[in-house]
Amino acid sequence: MNIVVPIKQVPETSNVKMDPETGTMIRDGVESIINPLDLYAIEIAIQLKEKFGGKVTAVTMGPPAANKALKEAIAMGCDEGVLVSDRKFAGADTWSTAYVLVKAIERIGEVDLVVAGERATDGDTGQVGPNIAAAMNLPLATYVSKVESLTENSMTVERLTEEGYEKLQLPLPALLTVVKEISYPRLPTLRGKQRAKITDIPTYTVADLDVEENNLGLKGSPTRVVKIETPKVTRGGKILKVVDDQSLNEAVDNLIAFMKMKEII
Ligand SMILES: Cc1cc2nc3c(=O)[nH]c(=O)nc-3n(C[C@H](O)[C@H](O)[C@H](O)COP(=O)(O)OP(=O)(O)OC[C@H]3O[C@@H](n4cnc5c(N)ncnc54)[C@H](O)[C@@H]3O)c2cc1C
Known part of the structure; x- marks a missing residue:
């Protein structure tokens, strides 16, 4: 079973600041971590590998520093990482x-299963997993x-649904986005950390991928942040x-009238 886990490096804060000029996130000076919700995707992928055999590859698109996230994923138990x-x-x-x-x-x-997080804590759209499934024509369970x-x-x-649970059967290959309830992420082991240190992480650049240049980056993005406030x-x-007593009575009358208007009483 070949499992791929897309992970995102996010700022270690929920207080994400945006550049009002460009509409992009300001990442400078903020410590980066693996998107906390992606740890659950890594965990379930490792559990499935341990049970059924195979390989787990973590992949991230990001700056060179995102290598650190891949090393952490390997330290947890992923076999390989791709930047x-x-x-x-x-x-x-x-x-x-x-x-x-x-x-x-x-x-x-060849991939049998893609396991993504539910959403990233910075961009927070929850769109990337379903977008990948749509582009690869994979059955999807969110x-x-x-x-x-x-x-x-x-x-x-x-x-999970708003009313409870739904059971789905999916043919493989498929893509899942997972929620916290799926399992509890393990901590990296010392052995894992040592393995991560010596594992080479290949970097795929534009030259390595079969991509159309006009679909890339800010220029190739069909959506734009027009204004942020x-x-x-x-x-x-x-x-x-x-x-005095008179203004107290007036205040109480006003308050009662207000609460009646709002149908509180
Ligand atoms: C309308 C709009 C305009 C935007 N414009 C800009 C812009 O101009 N400039 C800009 O910098 N950003 C922009 N962004 C933010 C940028 O699109 C997202 O940060 C990025 O595409 C990932 O989306 P997300 O953070 O919402 O991830 P989500 O969809 O919430 O993430 C879900 C899952 O997808 C996977 N995933 C997400 N991102 C990655 C990744 N990079 N590598 C590997 N796996 C990943 C992870 O498994 C994650 O748990 C914009 C977003 C929107 C909605």
Whole structure:
């Protein structure tokens, strides 16, 4: 069973700052980590490999520093890592990111299963996994919380829905996006860390992939961040000053009228 896990390196903070000029994220000076939700994808991929045999390859598209995320994935138990990195990929939106990742997955070789995280904590769209499935024409199950069974050519999974669970049977190869309920990510072992240190991580650049240059990066992205602003939360309240008994009675009357208008009482 050949499993590929696309992982994203994200800033180690939920306080993501954006460049208002370019509409892109400011990543300088912020420590990067593996997208926390991708750790669950890595974990279930390793568990499936341990049970059914095969190989797990982590792949990330990002700057050269994203190598660190791949080393961590190998330290957890992934067999290989692939870095997809080229200045021409910079500024990609979800469509262009998925386009390049698909080309990288095709280059990795025959794949039985792709396991992605539910969403990245920075971009937060949850689109890349389903985009990859669509581009590769793979059956897709999102929000997977349990892998119930797996055979050579099919698998049964449970996925979370708003009402509860849904059971799906998928022919392989397929793509899953997984949620936290699927398992608990293991910590890297000392042996894993040593293996990660000596494992070579190939870098795929534009020259290594069968990509159309006009589908890459900011220029090749069909979506644009036109404007970014922080929504202002205003309560639209009214301050009533109480200075004597009369203004107290007025304030109470106003409050009761307001609550009636809002159907609170
Ligand atoms: C309308 C729009 C415009 C944007 N414009 C810009 C822009 O102009 N410039 C810019 O820099 N960014 C832009 N972005 C952000 C950029 O698209 C995303 O950060 C990136 O494409 C990944 O999407 P995401 O973070 O939403 O990941 P999600 O779709 O939330 O991630 C889901 C899963 O996909 C996988 N995954 C995601 N990204 C990667 C990756 N790079 N490598 C490997 N696996 C991955 C992981 O398994 C992850 O858990 C834009 C986003 C949107 C929605």
